[in-house]
Amino acid sequence: MSLREQKKLETRQAISSVATRLFMRRGFDQVTIAEVAEAARVAKMTVTNHFSRKEDLVFDIRTEFADWPANLVRAQPETPALVAVRDGFFAELDEKSALLGFADLSFVHMVRQSERLSSALMDMHTERENQLCAALYDRHPHQDMLVRASAAHLTSVLRLLLDDVWHLTGKDVGLTELMKRVRESARVAFSQLEPALGDL
Numbered sequence: 234m235s236l237r238e239q240k241k242l243e244t245r246q247a248i249s250s251v252a253t254r255l256f257m258r259r260g261f262d263q264v265t266i267a268e269v270a271e272a273a274r275v276a277k278m279t280v281t282n283h284f285s286r287k288e289d290l291v292f293d294i295r296t297e298f299a300d301w302p303a304n305l306v307r308a309q310p311e312t313p314a315l316v317a318v319r320d321g322f323f324a325e326l327d328e329k330s331a332l333l334g335f336a337d338l339s340f341v342h343m344v345r346q347s348e349r350l351s352s353a354l355m356d357m358h359t360e361r362e363n364q365l366c367a368a369l370y371d372r373h374p375h376q377d378m379l380v381r382a383s384a385a386h387l388t389s390v391l392r393l394l395l396d397d398v399w400h401l402t403g404k405d406v407g408l409t410e411l412m413k414r415v416r417e418s419a420r421v422a423f424s425q426l427e428p429a430l431g432d433l
Contacts, residue, residue, distance in 0.1 A: 245283045245293065248273045252280075252290035257339045261291065261347040288353035291344070294331055299360035301332050302387060303368035314369060315430040318387050319423040322394070326416060329408070333391075333415075334398035341399050362388040369433070383433050390422045 234242075251273040255264045266287060270277040284290050292298070305321040306314045322333070329335045344350040366384035373380050397418050401411045 241283075244275070244279070248275060248280055248283060249290055249293040253340070253343075256291060257337075257343045261287075261343060261350055286353075288350055291350060292353060292357060295357055295360075298332055298357050299364050302361060302391065303364040306365065306368040307371070310372070313431060314365075314372070314383065314433045315387065315423065315426055318365075318391070319419075322391065322419055322423075323416070326412060326419070329412070334395035334402075336399075336402065338402055338405065341402050345399075345403075358388060358392045361391070373433075379433070383430055386426055386430065390419075390426065393422065394419055 248269065252264070252269040255269060255272055266280055267277050269290065270280045273280070280290075284293075289295055302318050302321070305317045309317045325333050344354060362384050365388055366381055369380040369384055394415060397415050398411065401414060406414070
């Protein structure tokens with residue numbers, strides 16, 4: 234990464250961090266882009282250049298979130314998709330990754346209390362399914378329904394597990410217990426898909 238690209242990334246991350254703190258304190262819908270720019274000490278245009286949508290100030294990992302399962306499948310062409318996604322999930326779980334929904338309780342509340350953010354999160358799940366679908370088409374270009382159904386099943390499991398992480402976070406369950414419960418839920422969910430998708 235060039236120095237210029239590194240500076241752009243640092244600026245983007247700094248703006249996102251400032252904006253998220255403001256949103257959590259005052260509510261997503263109550264804070265304007267101009268107020269974010271002022272708090273981040275940048276021009277309003279700088280904010281909009283880095284973030285085309287206000288929601289992306291919160292979900293600054295949107296692209297990584299959407300691409301993640303597809304990237305797992307593409308990186309392991311000889312591995313069944315179910316195995317690649319399942320193993321990838323458990324690796325991210327060990328890291329307490331934001332890709333799985335790990336976040337502060339205040340962040341979870343902020344998203345749940347905003348219709349726009351909740352809708353944006355659902356859009357991200359849809360993008361994730363579409364990206365995985367494209368990766369599976371590369372493997373099975375003539376099996377339309379198999380590919381679409383498989384992508385839907387796998388990403389639905391990921392969505393449900395994120396919901397579990399947020400539900401347990403909302404109940405203020407300790408991190409060790411939360412991870413234990415989510416790991417067991419993931420084991421059950423992926424096992425249910427094994428008979429149908431094990432060789433895909």
